[in-house]
Amino acid sequence: MVQQRWVLLAFILPTLLFYTYFFLMPVTSTLIDSFHEWDGISDKVFIFLENYITLLQDPIFYKSLVNTLYWVVLVIVLQIPIGFFLAYFIYQKIKGFKFLRTVYFIPVITSSVAISLAFSFIYEANFGILNSLLKLVGLDHLTTAWLTDPITAMTAVSLPFVFNYIGLMMVILFAGLQSIPDELIEAGEIDGVNALQKIIYIILPSVRNVLFICLVLGISYAFKQFDYVLLLTNGGPVHLTEVTGTYMYKQGFSQSNYGYGNAIAVTMMGIVIVITLVINKVLKPKD
Amino acid sequence: MYKEKSIFCFLLVVFSTLMIAGCSPGGETNEENAGNAQNSDSAVNLRVLHSFSGSQPQAPVIEPALEEFDEEHSDVTLDIQTAPGNDILEQLRTEMSAGDPPDVFTHWGMRRVQNYIENGLLPDLSESIEADSDMEDRYIEDAYNPVEYQGGIYGLPFQGYSYYLLINPELFEEHGVEVPTTYEELVTAVEQFNDAGLIPFAANNHSARYMMLTWFAQKNDTDSLIKYATAEEPFGEDLRDAADKVAELSAMGAFPEGYQSLETAQSFELFRQGQAPMFYQHSWTAGEIDPEMEDQYEVIPFPLGDQASTPTTIAGTGHFIYMSKEAYEDPEKREAAWELMKKIAGPEVGRKFVEEIPNPTALNVEYDPAEVSPVMNQIMDFIENDENVVPSYDEQLFSQDVEDDYWSMTDQLLQQDLTPEQYVEEMNALIEEYPSVQFE
Incomplete structure (x- = not known):
């Protein structure tokens, strides 16, 4: 028994050390720094909650938060539903489904830089594929500068992110679909359910727990993402496409305002935790 | 039983020590390594950070100039690091924040270095400039203006705009x-x-x-x-x-x-x-x-x-070459860094800027208009x-x-x-x- 405890400790300790050093310590340091005014070079000045008070009065932060929440909405209305239908499609075991599964997953393993570059070629106002295509089919009046037009900019910069993670959602949901007992579906079919009823009354309730995982993952990715914005618009023009991640990065690394950047990071972490708790409460996984 | 416990304890201590040592800030280790390198071949090791690499138009002049300096000075070893274009902003800020600045680096003027000057990370070079006869009339009028701060001069200009x-x-x-x-x-x-x-x-x-x-x-x-x-x-x-x-x-x-x-x-x-x-x-x-x-x-x-x-x-004048305070305080490094700065902010590089890139220079140099592009001549x-x-x-x-x-x-x-x-x-x-x- 004593020997077992030593073995357990031996296995736990490395992980615990890693966790402490690479997670707990940075998080604690971020929290402490958020109470300081610090440019990364001069001495830190303790200002307690001043960064948070400034944050609450900062219109750019609110703008970036709204933009980030827009990404969350896109996760719910586009990323997960499309991921689900792709998963359901290959779940039908149509011919070549293994190939399709690989194809759908490719964007997940493609670097965000490559995806951004591809989308920048699509959106470019003067030479871009999208505007050229619209002109080709006589829809000149619909052409616009997709990444700077206030109406289209935020959606345009969000789509690469949606595209990037659809494959991940599909794989998770596909795994969930495979765990549904065949008997359950067969019983429904004997009872005469149509295709839509089958999805709504049998499939979706059966993958409820998996949907919950997808939702939590999607929301945390939405809050963490900033590379697409940084690469496509750098948050501009005039913070139109700013998200909390880019705003935090700019405050820290471009404007040497590390204390304020850390306050943004802590606030974001708090928001994600609250959202996750709410989702957990609403969609509490059932055994 | 006791033996097994001892082995476990020993392994854990070794693992923990290695991990903590591996994760500790590398500044001192780097310095020690640099010191060892110096001792082993008695060469001064200078770490240089610049932004003129890759497809940057200035790269064909700056990179060969650095290589040339390296070849000409057997007593100096250059460790060259690059961060093309604006990437150098974050790179330098991070290194400065970490207390591990490069010995010599290129950067913009006051608009990007004021913070470093105010925090004493860059030395005032006025005395070195005054004491060096090579520096007389070397630059165009007001060339130092963007690196002058409250009476001091903190860098040498090389690129005009x-x-x-x-x-x-x-x-x-x-x-x-x-x-x-x-x-x-x-x-x-x-x-x-x-x-x-x-x-x-x-x-x-x-x-x-x-x-x-x-x-x-x-x-x-x-x-x-x-x-x-x-x-x-x-x-x-x-x-x-x-x-x-x-x-x-x-x-x-x-x-x-x-x-x-x-x-x-x-x-x-x-x-x-x-x-x-x-x-x-x-x-x-x-x-x-x-x-x-x-x-x-x-x-x-x-x-x-x-x-x-x-x-x-x-x-x-828009671009300058600087020396870190740490390099300045080490007499050997200071001398080597100063020579390197003079090379980059020198007449040969200045002439090549106009004739070869083309780009205005901060230096008072003669150039051959026939060698300069028509647009740059204008x-x-x-x-x-x-x-x-x-x-x-x-x-x-x-x-x-x-x-x-x-x-x-x-x-x-x-x-x-x-x-x-x-x-x-x-x-x-x-x-x-x-x-x-x-x-x-």
């Missing part, structure tokens, strides 16, 4: 448009090019800002620009008029669709492809012009804002002979904190989120909060 208006005369001729010499004529030209289905200016947000600065500078000399930057005088009508002009041009479609998110190289592509007849930009872009096309372009004076305006060229002619040659607020004079905010504020003006009047008010408020203290 200028804004230039490049036109494609063939397109003007083809569409029967007069080359504009005043703002009114420019507005007419913009309307005519718009009617002809061309984009009048191959521009991005930087071009628009440079245009505003030029109209403003046409009514000011360097001394008055400094007065505004130090909040000695508030901005007024001149800035409002300049802001009004550029906002009007933006509203009338003088710039490409989505110009605010265009990279400079992308905007130049519009000019190169004949989709736009005018291009107003920073002189580093002259290195991007296809040599075979140079004869087809012409550099013209920037149109005068009104009758009170003076023909003006915005020009100055740019240099404006720098040397224009009535009013003043520095750009984009490159110098403003404090670092103003620099951080005024670009996005100008974007707001171009986006019509701010009226020219509001823009002037906001600029005055910003400068009031962060006046330049460089000249105190």
Whole structure:
């Protein structure tokens, strides 16, 4: 028994050390720094909650938060539903489904830089594929500068992110679909359910727990993402496409305002935790 | 049983020690390694960080110069690190924050190094400059201006800059448009090019800002620009008029669709492809012009804002080479770093800047006009002979904190989120909060 405890400790300790050093310590340091005014070079000045008070009065932060929440909405209305239908499609075991599964997953393993570059070629106002295509089919009046037009900019910069993670959602949901007992579906079919009823009354309730995982993952990715914005618009023009991640990065690394950047990071972490708790409460996984 | 426990304990201690040692800050280890390297071959090891690599137009001059220095000095070993273009900003800031600055590095002027100077991370080089006879008359007038801070000089200049208006005369001729010499004529030209289905200016947000600065500078000399930057005088009508002009041009479609998110190289592509007849930009872009096309372009004076305006060229020194305080305090490193700085900010590199890149230089050097591209010859002619040659607020004079905010504020003006009047008010408020203290 004593020997077992030593073995357990031996296995736990490395992980615990890693966790402490690479997670707990940075998080604690971020929290402490958020109470300081610090440019990364001069001495830190303790200002307690001043960064948070400034944050609450900062219109750019609110703008970036709204933009980030827009990404969350896109996760719910586009990323997960499309991921689900792709998963359901290959779940039908149509011919070549293994190939399709690989194809759908490719964007997940493609670097965000490559995806951004591809989308920048699509959106470019003067030479871009999208505007050229619209002109080709006589829809000149619909052409616009997709990444700077206030109406289209935020959606345009969000789509690469949606595209990037659809494959991940599909794989998770596909795994969930495979765990549904065949008997359950067969019983429904004997009872005469149509295709839509089958999805709504049998499939979706059966993958409820998996949907919950997808939702939590999607929301945390939405809050963490900033590379697409940084690469496509750098948050501009005039913070139109700013998200909390880019705003935090700019405050820290471009404007040497590390204390304020850390306050943004802590606030974001708090928001994600609250959202996750709410989702957990609403969609509490059932055994 | 006891033996097993001992083995487990031993392994855990070893693992923990290794992990903590591996994760500890590397500064001391690097220094020790550097020291060992020095001891082993008695060479001074200099870590150099610069931004002129890859496809940067200056790379073909700076990189060979560094290699040449390395070969010429057997007693010095260069450890060269690069962060192309603007990447050097974050790279240097991180290294400075970590207390592990490079010994020698290239960077912009006061707008990017004020913080380092105020925190004592860069040494005052005035004494070294005074004591070195090579430095006499080496640079153009006011070349040190962007690295002077409260009486000290903190870097050596090597790259100059200028804004230039490049036109494609063939397109003007083809569409029967007069080359504009005043703002009114420019507005007419913009309307005519718009009617002809061309984009009048191959521009991005930087071009628009440079245009505003030029109209403003046409009514000011360097001394008055400094007065505004130090909040000695508030901005007024001149800035409002300049802001009004550029906002009007933006509203009338003088710039490409989505110009605010265009990279400079992308905007130049519009000019190169004949989709736009005018291009107003920073002189580093002259290195991007296809040599075979140079004869087809012409550099013209920037149109005068009104009758009170003076023909003006915005020009100055924009890039500098610095030594870290740590290198300065080590006599051996200081000597080696100083020699390297003199090499990069020296006449040979200066001449090559004009003849080979091409780009204006901060140095008083003779160059052969026959070796210089036609466009650069015209740019240099404006720098040397224009009535009013003043520095750009984009490159110098403003404090670092103003620099951080005024670009996005100008974007707001171009986006019509701010009226020219509001823009002037906001600029005055910003400068009031962060006046330049460089000249105190």
